[in-house]
Amino acid sequence: MKKSVNDFKMNVLSRSVNESFCRAVVGAFAALCDPTVEELSDLKTAVSEAVTNCIVHGYRDRPGRIYIDAALLEGNVLRVKIRDKGCGIEDVSRAMEPLFSTAGNERSGLGFTVMESFCDSVRVRSAPGKGTVVTLTKTITGKCDE
Amino acid sequence: MTITQDNGVLTAHLTGEIDHHSAAFMRSAVDAAFVRTSPKELVLDFSGVTFMDSSGVGLALGRYKKTREQNCTLVLAGLSERDKRMMKLSGMQKMEMVEFR
Ligand SMILES: Nc1ncnc2c1ncn2[C@@H]1O[C@H](COP(=O)(O)OP(=O)(O)OP(=O)(O)O)[C@@H](O)[C@H]1O
Numbered sequence: 064m065k066k067s068v069n070d071f072k073m074n075v076l077s078r079s080v081n082e083s084f085c086r087a088v089v090g091a092f093a094a095l096c097d098p099t100v101e102e103l104s105d106l107k108t109a110v111s112e113a114v115t116n117c118i119v120h121g122y123r124d125r126p127g128r129i130y131i132d133a134a135l136l137e138g139n140v141l142r143v144k145i146r147d148k149g150c151g152i153e154d155v156s157r158a159m160e161p162l163f164s165t166a167g168n169e170r171s172g173l174g175f176t177v178m179e180s181f182c183d184s185v186r187v188r189s190a191p192g193k194g195t196v197v198t199l200t201k202t203i204t205g206k207c208d209e
Numbered sequence: 210m211t212i213t214q215d216n217g218v219l220t221a222h223l224t225g226e227i228d229h230h231s232a233a234f235m236r237s238a239v240d241a242a243f244v245r246t247s248p249k250e251l252v253l254d255f256s257g258v259t260f261m262d263s264s265g266v267g268l269a270l271g272r273y274k275k276t277r278e279q280n281c282t283l284v285l286a287g288l289s290e291r292d293k294r295m296m297k298l299s300g301m302q303k304m305e306m307v308e309f310r
């Protein structure tokens with residue numbers, strides 16, 4: 064296990080206005096280690112995907128809480144956990160397939176694909192009826208002022 | 210966001226951040242103008258977009274369902290290289306009556 068150099072935790076109500084709030088907060092935390100513009104937008108996009116999934120699928124637009132736990136680990140590795148206590152996912156590997164979506168016309172089914180292409184790793188743990196945790200990790204090439 | 214119409218071409222100049230929250234408003238504004246004007250071409254202009262996630266792809270795909278039904282061309286313009294890559298994950302570049310500009 065890598066040691067944590069810095070971290071924060073927060074939880075927010077699952078309202079769609081908080082999608083931009085969550086990615087901005089994680090972005091501000093990541094900015095402390097001087098990422099490139101591209102690394103920062105990659106991370107914000109991935110966080111936006113995971114948070115939106117909690118709101119749209121996990122809680123199905125009903126009120127709930129989204130728990131974000133971010134850490135900067137040794138070696139400039141950012142790890143962000145995004146968790147909901149919503150409906151959970153029956154079949155995680157199927158959910159992660161490109162273009163798979165249980166939602167209607169306005170969703171592309173690309174959320175997990177985008178997270179995977181913009182992060183070093185994406186881990187999903189889910190239990191039907193209990194909720195879902197998505198763990199994103201991404202190495203930042205910038206230097207931290209430690 | 211502003212929507213303009215010129216000679217059968219309806220252009221939606223999307224601005225700011227596109228996520229699930231903001232896409233709802235963009236969707237209803239574009240759809241209302243589309244129904245009102247029945248254009249032969251619908252241009253979604255992303256050049257004023259500062260951030261988008263897959264909700265931007267969903268916005269384009271959702272509009273495509275409507276343009277295709279009306280034999281209208283859907284043009285995706287002004288995408289950054291990165292957003293274009295995201296858009297292409299959906300396979301839209303291979304769909305009939307879709308153009309990237
Ligand atoms: N937090 C979650 N809780 C319950 N189900 C989820 C959760 N996250 C994802 N899913 C399931 O996994 C599927 C795929 O998710 P993904 O983000 O890849 O696509 P999408 O959300 O359907 O569409 P898009 O993200 O492109 O708008 C979802 O349709 C949903 O069924």
Ligand SMILES: [Mg+2]
Pocket residue numbers: 112115116173174175263
């Ligand atoms: Mg999604």
